[in-house]
Amino acid sequence: MQNHQDKPLINAGGEQGILQAAEALFAEKGFDAVSMSAIAKLANTSKPNIYHHFKNKNELYFAIMEAAVQRATDLLDALEDSPGTIRQRLADFSAGQLENILLHDRSTQLIMREAFSGTSERGRDIAKQMVSKVFSRLVAMVQQGQSKGEFRADIDPSLAAFMIVSTNMFYFQSKPVMEDNPEITFSGDASTFNRIVTDIIFNGLITQGNSAP
């Protein structure tokens, strides 16, 4: 591929241009706040032309969702296996996942909105399937680490996976807010953020807890 599919560059007319324009707007404002006219305008085309390519607003949205999920899973597949200890593989996977969601920010926002929004019913299942995929891999890795004795065995592996996902997701999600918060100093560099967070979590997963039973 010679041009990244997730950044501005709205090439006039055509199905591609419509999809890109729509993705940008939907990601920023959400489904209901975006009108077909606005999409047509940004895509440098007309409303009826959008209806020529897509049956209705819902189907256009669905097409974008599917493309976003496809792209995201493809990139996850590339991260599938890395060498080293389980701890190292987990750290690499986590770092790669954070990198991906930051690179494809619009796709990510779209998917997260659908997955975690109210009962919108729109593309929730497809978004959930995506989240579950990331999650399953992390759970499996943690379990491996436990059976190999790298991590303490008394922790629910899905909880450990959840901690990794949640810090990454929330980092992405809260980035705009945190950036202009004077108390936050780590917000600029995602990879060192991720390194330190996984470091803390893994250390916590090794040391035996001393909280009330």
Place this chain on the structure above:
Amino acid sequence: MQNHQDKPLINAGGEQGILQAAEALFAEKGFDAVSMSAIAKLANTSKPNIYHHFKNKNELYFAIMEAAVQRATDLLDALEDSPGTIRQRLADFSAGQLENILLHDRSTQLIMREAFSGTSERGRDIAKQMVSKVFSRLVAMVQQGQSKGEFRADIDPSLAAFMIVSTNMFYFQSKPVMEDNPEITFSGDASTFNRIVTDIIFNGLITQGNSAP
């Protein structure tokens, strides 16, 4: 107070009933997906009556936001000081905060949507101020823990605070998704979830890291 202010119980007509109905709908579907007619219907009143009480849709939304923030900060104030070690106080604060957001789920969803959504501009500042408040307290506690030698000093305290907030927020946010995921087993009990998570984080904050420098 004798009836909780955050649960169904839509009492017909009146400013209270309108506010409750609107909060429920806005939290579930978001600003743009909710029509004034829908609010009127749920509040058992008429559209013009809403306009009698509130200047327009935006101001109604704002009134809800402000009430939600007020309620949340009040509850945080009650958690301000608890006895014990810094670690214990932090754990209590974290647990209390998670309890609060789960109890006032509609308010929370509303605030989080505004704080972390795209560039909606609507009530973003007021929501950010709310998030910052929780955050500042956690940062201060972590710093205290560091200066008392309870936690290792080489970790950015805001990063530690961020981890606590993110796991709590993301727990709340992803609850509906995680609940019907067979791999998740911890989703039912928020307080034990919180206890284990803070346990892991604190252990990680004590143990010296062994990742690449």
Place this chain on the structure above:
DNA sequence: GTCTATATAATGATAGAC
């Protein structure tokens, strides 16, 4: 495939009676 023009329905908001 792409447009102009338009149908149809729903939206936010108001006038004015009671």
Place this chain on the structure above:
DNA sequence: GTCTATCATTATATAGAC
């Protein structure tokens, strides 16, 4: 304070020319 009736605007979606 609350309603019925209605306004102006904008939305999704389509018909039909080129």
